Structure formats: C-alpha cells, structure tokens
Amino acid sequence: MIRGFSLAVHGGAGVLHRDCMTPEREAEYHAALDRALSAGEAVLDTDGSALDAVTQAVCALEDDSLFNAGRGAVFTRDKQQEMDASLMDGSNRRAGAVAGIFGPKNPILAARSVLENTDHVFMIGEGALAVARTAGLDFEDKDYFFTQERWESLQDTLKMHAEGTLDDDPARRHGTVGAVACDRNGHLAAATSTGGMTAKRSGRVGDSPVIGAGTYADDATCAVSATGDGEAFLRLCVAHEIEARMRLTGVSLEHAAADVITTELTALSGTGGIIALDCNGAITMPFNCKGMYRGWTVEGDGRKTAIY
Numbered sequence: 001m002i003r004g005f006s007l008a009v010h011g012g013a014g015v016l017h018r019d020c021m022t023p024e025r026e027a028e029y030h031a032a033l034d035r036a037l038s039a040g041e042a043v044l045d046t047d048g049s050a051l052d053a054v055t056q057a058v059c060a061l062e063d064d065s066l067f068n069a070g071r072g073a074v075f076t077r078d079k080q081q082e083m084d085a086s087l088m089d090g091s092n093r094r095a096g097a098v099a100g101i102f103g104p105k106n107p108i109l110a111a112r113s114v115l116e117n118t119d120h121v122f123m124i125g126e127g128a129l130a131v132a133r134t135a136g137l138d139f140e141d142k143d144y145f146f147t148q149e150r151w152e153s154l155q156d157t158l159k160m161h162a163e164g165t166l167d168d169d170p171a172r173r174h175g176t177v178g179a180v181a182c183d184r185n186g187h188l189a190a191a192t193s194t195g196g197m198t199a200k201r202s203g204r205v206g207d208s209p210v211i212g213a214g215t216y217a218d219d220a221t222c223a224v225s226a227t228g229d230g231e232a233f234l235r236l237c238v239a240h241e242i243e244a245r246m247r248l249t250g251v252s253l254e255h256a257a258a259d260v261i262t263t264e265l266t267a268l269s270g271t272g273g274i275i276a277l278d279c280n281g282a283i284t285m286p287f288n289c290k291g292m293y294r295g296w297t298v299e300g301d302g303r304k305t306a307i308y
Helices: 023-044 050-062 107-117 125-134 148-163 230-236 238-249 253-267
Strands: 006-012 083-089 094-101 122-124 177-182 188-194 215-217 222-228 272-278 293-298 303-306
Touching: 006 023, 006 050, 006 222, 006 272, 023 050, 023 177, 023 293, 023 303, 050 083, 050 107, 050 177, 050 188, 083 107, 083 215, 094 107, 094 125, 107 125, 107 188, 122 125, 177 222, 177 272, 188 215, 188 222, 215 238, 222 230, 222 238, 222 253, 230 238, 230 253, 238 253, 238 272, 253 272
Parallel strands: 094 122
Antiparallel strands: 006 177, 006 293, 083 094, 083 188, 177 188, 215 222, 222 272, 293 303
C-alpha cells in the first residue's frame, strides 16, 4: 500500500537557556533543522526508503557544527573527540552501531557500513574504523572536527570540576542528533549520532549507539531516537521500553512515550526526550527538560521546527 511519508529529526535536548539564545542563533538552529528535514524529505519524496532518509537527515546534522555530533562533537576530559552512532531498519530489524570512533566524517555512515558490510551489529574503535575504510567512507582530521565553542565548553567544565562547582546544566550533559522516518511503503527506520558528554571519561559510551536504548525501529510498532542523560536512558532501555509497551499492552505511541519520559525517566532523575513515529506515521516528541531542538514533516503538510 502506497501512502504518505513522515519524518522527524532532533538536534539534542541540551538547548541553550532562553536568556542566552539570541534571535540570530535561534534562527541558525531553525535553519539547520530545516536543512536536515529537507535532506530526509528529498529521499522520501522520490519513494526512497526510511533507512536512507534517516541516514541523510543525520548526515546533515553531523555536518553542522551547531550540534554535538560529527563536526560539532564535544571533547572528552583528555581533550579528544569520541563519537558514537547507530541506526535500525524497522522492515527487518537489522541494525548497525559504532562507538568510540574518530575520523569518519559521518559516524552514522560508519554505523551503516557495519549494518551493510558485516555480520555484526555493534563495533568499536579500530575495528569499526577498518570497516569504514573498507567501505570507502570519507575521513577528516582534527581541524575539521574542532570547534572553538566546544573547546571553550571543555575548559569551563574542567574548571568547574576542579573548583567543585559543577552543576547539572543539560546543555553540557546532553547533545545528540537523530531522525525517525516512515516511508510511503510503511517501513520505519531510526538513526542517532552523538559526541557524548562534555568532559566525559575516555571510553565512556552512552545510549546513542545502543540498540534498544537510544535507537529502535520495528515496522509493527514504532521508530525511536533518544537524546538526554545517557546513563539513565541505558538503565531504562528507553527506546525498546516504548516499543514493548505498544506491542505488549496495545497502548498508543503517544501514551507509551509520554509515560516513559515524564514518569520513568523523571523517577531516575534523568532528563531528555525522544522523537518517535508509529506504523501509521503519527509523530510524538516528548521531553522533560527545558527544550529539545526538533523538526518534523508529514507529506503534504510542510516542514516545522521548534526548540522550546
């Protein structure tokens, strides 16, 4: 059955505080989210697959230094950048994920190369990089990935660590990009990519590359991409928890997602949000923090973006 498509993207739940958000910067975020929607929509509008759409949308977000993924990735406490990504095809539940990598211009393409070119789901470090090189992916050096804003954020965070004044500002602890899509054939897909937490320990991995925690897709139920406190999302297996509630209890996506984010996540003192859509293309985007960079489009209804 041919029907309309749906697409949603996010640029992380760690938004700038309203008093720090200038009109110019806000316009930049809205424009960047719109570009990501346009990239995914271009695939879906030509009868492309949901998996291709989320891949292209996340690539656009990784290429934009505004977001904590790819080019705008944050730094570890050892002044390095370690990136994680994953994606899942809801039509067959195949998935690919990478963690702790540096070099591929688009970490989401490294995750996809694991899906397409290996018998594995999750690869790390040098092994993942070898698969990416064999796939012919573009690699970049430190100058490409470096951004002054992320570097200064690291210095500020390290200083607060040393002084014992570190707070729980989500803008520092969160930061992820993602996309979910339903194509004209009713197939779903989800993708997520991140640089992790500012000043994280080397080797730390959050929920973003973990299938079932930060990313999940199944044509029978929903596609989910998460952003927020990675440790809390891991403990709750957020993406799969939402899917399981739909499948096992018959509740709607909106009900399942809202309950997991506003009740379960909050009970663990975790903050963040998700973007998700169900097998009918209906979109939901709950979050329990001050905002989440997000955008969505439903065929025939235009593109929309929001922050707070």
